[in-house]
Amino acid sequence: xxxxxxxxxxxxxxxxxxxxxxxxxxxxxxxxxxxxxxxxxxxxxxxxxxxxxxxxxxxxxxxxxxxxxxxxxxxxxxxxxxxxxxxxxxxxxxxxxxxxxxxxxxxxxxxxxxxxxxxxxxxxxxxxxxxxxxxxxxxxxxxxxxxxxxxxxxxxxxxxxxxxxxxxxxxxxxxxxxxxxxxxxxxxxxxxxxxxxxxxxxxxxxxxxxxxxxxxxxxxxxxxxxxxxxxxxxxxxxxxxxxx
Amino acid sequence: xxxxxxxxxxxxxxxxxxxxxxxxxxxxxxxxxxxxxxxxxxxxxxxxx
Numbered sequence: 001x002x003x004x005x006x007x008x009x010x011x012x013x014x015x016x017x018x019x020x021x022x023x024x025x026x027x028x029x030x031x032x033x034x035x036x037x038x039x040x041x042x043x044x045x046x047x048x049x050x051x052x053x054x055x056x057x058x059x060x061x062x063x064x065x066x067x068x069x070x071x072x073x074x075x076x077x078x079x080x081x082x083x084x085x086x087x088x089x090x091x092x093x094x095x096x097x098x099x100x101x102x103x104x105x106x107x108x109x110x111x112x113x114x115x116x117x118x119x120x121x122x123x124x125x126x127x128x129x130x131x132x133x134x135x136x137x138x139x140x141x142x143x144x145x146x147x148x149x150x151x152x153x154x155x156x157x158x159x160x161x162x163x164x165x166x167x168x169x170x171x172x173x174x175x176x177x178x179x180x181x182x183x184x185x186x187x188x189x190x191x192x193x194x195x196x197x198x199x200x201x202x203x204x205x206x207x208x209x210x211x212x213x214x215x216x217x218x219x220x221x222x223x224x225x226x227x228x229x230x231x232x233x234x235x236x237x238x239x240x241x242x243x244x
Numbered sequence: 245x246x247x248x249x250x251x252x253x254x255x256x257x258x259x260x261x262x263x264x265x266x267x268x269x270x271x272x273x274x275x276x277x278x279x280x281x282x283x284x285x286x287x288x289x290x291x292x293x
Contacts, residue, residue: 024270031266039259040246050248053255057262100269108258115251214266218273225277232284239287 007084009227016220023217030210038203045200054112055196056204060211062105062130062171068098068215069133069161069168072140076158086227088154091161093222095141097215102134126183129170136164150230 006012038056045052075091078084109127110120121127140160147153196204248255 035259044249049251050246050255051251053248054258057258061262097269100265104262104265107261111254111258111261115254214270218269221277222273225273225280228280228284232280232287235284235287239290 004082004084007082007086009086009231012086013224013227016224020217020220020224023213023220027210027213027217030206030213032210034203034206034208034210038200038207042199042203048116051112051115052200054108055200056207058105058108058112059204060208061101061108063208064211064215065098065101065105065130065133066168066172067212068094068101069137069164071219072098072161073165073168076154076161079154080158085154085230086223088150088158089226089230090219090223091157092144092154093226094215094219095137095144097218097222099134099137099141101211101215102130102137106130106134124183126171129167133164133167133171136160136167140164 006015035056039053042053044050072091072094075087075094078087079091109130113122114120140157143157143160144153147156
């Protein structure tokens with residue numbers, strides 16, 4: 001069976017419906033274990049004190065905020081190239097989840113930054129590019145809502161998504177590009193360097209899985225909702241034409 | 245409850261805000277999914293208004 005078979009809405013719903021409760025359950029389990037472990041059973045950092053416990057929310061939320069945009073970009077490109085409606089609807093479904101992740105990252109970053117940096121906010125590369133990414137998320141959702149024709153909306157939001165990807169990349173690598181500003185470099189990287197001590201790292205990994213699974217569960221569920229909504233609108237339009 | 249010291253406000257507000265928004269998006273998504281599924285069932289049964 002081909003991957004593209006899932007572009008069929010019925011096939012997508014039939015495949016994802018039984019899986020969604022399990023993904024939600026796994027997400028809840030990982031988040032429960034990771035956050036309880038991190039909050040109650042890890043020590044204070046010798047420099048940051050108890051604020052280090054914010055890492056279990058801030059880092060996974062920031063990572064998912066960027067990854068959600070990357071997922072939207074891939075889905076948008078599939079829409080533009082292959083015109084599969086499910087991919088456009090999946091991109092639309094992911095945007096509100098990305099907004100929530102971005103808001104959590106911004107808020108937790110501010111309340112972490114205030115005691116550590118002495119300020120809630122600074123116009124430095126990483127924070128600024130992340131704020132712009134948040135504004136792109138808002139614009140993306142607004143554009144979907146503003147255009148009545150769904151295919152035109154999918155086309156235009158796909159273009160917006162490509163433009164916004166610059167800021168998704170920047171918000172990940174800004175600290176490396178400019179090598180200045182308050183924000184440290186990435187806590188998570190694929191190089192061999194360990195940036196977080198083991199005692200904080202293990203619960204952080206559980207939280208990362210939790211946020212990732214929650215994102216997957218929400219996007220699958222919300223994509224199913226968008227498919228049903230589109231079908232209901234099509235059936236209504238057809239019935240109205242018959243009556244006319 | 246761990247002793248959060250002088251940073252208790254920062255840590256607790258971070259957890260409170262985050263959990264509120266996570267629960268909020270899960271609740272809103274489930275509520276909308278139910279409403280749309282019910283609406284589609286009505287339309288398919290020919291009861292659209």
